Amino acid sequence: MLILHKNNNINGLMDADAIIIGAGACGLMCAVQAGYLGKKVILLEKSDKPGAKILISGGGRCNYTNLFATDEQFISNNKHFSKSAFTQWTVDDTVSFFEAYGITGKEKTLGQLFPDGKNAKDIVDVFTSVCADFGQQIICNAQVSEIEFVNDSSFTIKYEKGGKQRTLKAPKLVITTGGLPIPKMGATDFALRFARKHALNIIETAPALVPLTITGKDEDWYAQLSGNSVFCEVSNDRISFEENILFTHWGLSGPAILQISSYWRRGEEINIDLLPGKDITSLIEEERRVNGKSLLSTLFNRFYPKKLTDAMSKFLPIEKQVASLTKAELELIHKTIHLFKVKPAGDKGYDKAEVMRGGIDTNELSSKTLECKNIPGLYFGGECIDVTGWLGGYNFQWAWANGYVIAQNL
Incomplete structure (x- = not known):
């Protein structure tokens, strides 16, 4: 007492x-x-x-x-x-x-x-x-x-x-x-x-500085990437952080996710730029000039673990030659890479929170x-x-x- x-x-x-x-x-x-x-x-x-x-x-x-x-x-x-x-x-x-x-x-x-x-x-x-x-x-x-x-x-x-x-x-x-x-x-x-x-x-x-969980229809997509780490910019309408994110079998962790978690509130989305400091459209255009027959997946593999490149097939035509990509597909690629939206279900609680x-x-x-x-x-x-x-x-x-x-x- x-x-x-x-x-x-x-x-x-x-x-x-x-x-x-x-x-x-x-x-x-x-x-x-x-x-x-x-x-x-x-x-x-x-x-x-x-x-x-x-x-x-x-x-x-x-x-x-x-x-x-x-x-x-x-x-x-x-x-x-x-x-x-x-x-x-x-x-x-x-x-x-x-x-x-x-x-x-x-x-x-x-x-x-x-x-x-x-x-x-x-x-x-x-x-x-x-x-x-x-x-x-x-x-x-x-x-x-x-x-x-x-x-x-x-x-x-x-x-x-x-x-x-x-x-x-x-x-x-x-x-x-x-x-x-x-x-x-x-x-x-x-x-x-x-x-x-x-x-x-x-x-x-x-909980703050805490991993975020993903449930529902996207849960398996994140789980298959468990263990893969990517340097990203993670943001919401209040702040942004550029550090690594880590995919886990239950969602997202890594320094950038822990940082944004302190500013995240349940029900909100967070934005992930999967290629900060670069422009994926410009990179594709450059690839077209060098080798238009190159596959989009080949370009992605220069920046991402192969597992993430393969997983992107859910959203993007990664096995298509860059020279064949349409304007609509280029816009979709740009949006997916630079404004990948995530709506966490929750967080891992005080057991996993740092503060x-x-x-x-x-x-x-x-x-x-x-x-x-x-x-x-x-x-x-x-x-x-x-x-x-x-x-x-x-x-x-x-x-x-x-x-x-x-x-x-x-």
């Missing part, structure tokens, strides 16, 4: 300057930054180890920031909310922080920074070792059951560990328990339940401190807030920035 109520009887000394619930990216950074300032914190983590989601990120390699990260790559009902945090803690700050502990970044694609010669475990080890140096305590397998606001001056947190009920007290409370994706890794709605219990507004949540869209309304929080406006001393950080980043290290940058900002104000 998650409750917050006032108790006018204040007894005992404080156990720490702050209690942090959730030892993920934001909570760990907050603990370390608090340590730099000489503040003692205690982290409570329901899983059996800290940084569980960090450890699986990027297939265990951990894309820990993005060199191009700004507030522009984030979705929120208040698009300006993230600006303050990113001003206080920049990408350069993230890079310098990890370099100070022996982790240098290696850029992969589109600004994505991975540890050079190291992995996600090394990222988590930085935080756990620094926490140990500062005497910051991380208590795992801790299930918080009750939160009590004592005499407007402190929080009492009751939690269970090893079958025993325990209690902690601190003047500040930080909730960084993440969102709903990947429940098997310990994802929880703790922050959302707590917020609703205490009348904080919640922006509707949904959650929506969350605690930013209007409930100070953008400068991340303190709750109506409950002094209470802070929220990370994924549970209505700020959702693109794929590619952006959400980690948000978590690090949140941890820093909160620590400065404890």
Whole structure:
């Protein structure tokens, strides 16, 4: 049961300057930054180890920031909310922080920074070792059951560990328990339940950075292409992304699909340009001049896996010589290649989502401190807030920035 109520009887000394619930990216950074300032914190983590989601990120390699990260790559009902945090803690700050502990970044694609010669475990080890140096305590397998606001001056947190009920007290409370994706890794709605219990507004949540499903008459067409990847531009009327898409036996995945999924709403179509930066009509005309007897499939095979070329026979005359293509057929080819429309049935849900869209309304929080406006001393950080980043290290940058900002104000 998650409750917050006032108790006018204040007894005992404080156990720490702050209690942090959730030892993920934001909570760990907050603990370390608090340590730099000489503040003692205690982290409570329901899983059996800290940084569980960090450890699986990027297939265990951990894309820990993005060199191009700004507030522009984030979705929120208040698009300006993230600006303050990113001003206080920049990408350069993230890079310098990890370099100070022996982790240098290696850029992969589109600004994505991975540890050079190291992995996600090394990222988590930085935080756990620094926490140990500062005497910051991380208590795992801790299930918080009750939160009590004592005499407007402190929080009492009751939690269970090893079958025993325990209690902690601190003047500040930080909730960084993440969102709903990947429940098997310990994802929880703790922050959302707590917020609703205490009348904080919640922006509707949904899976984000998530594969999209195809059902009905087109299902088999996508399934036969499972495992094939193609560089495309994927768009809707709000945004576009140029990256690979991956066909699967249940629909579409890959970086471009994950990106657009955060902007997709059920019932909408998405557009796929299967040959971005080129014009298929011009390529056909050029092929006609060189060898008019060449088949359309031969041209397609230069750009696509053979399976995709063969599958295009459902829509296009791929075994026809390019010299014989009619004007109507050329228009159909152009439309199919550059404006391939897909209407997903749904998404793969929180089990496969990288992050959650929506969350605690930013209007409930100070953008400068991340303190709750109506409950002094209470802070929220990370994924549970209505700020959702693109794929590619952006959400980690948000978590690090949140941890820093909160620590400065404890």
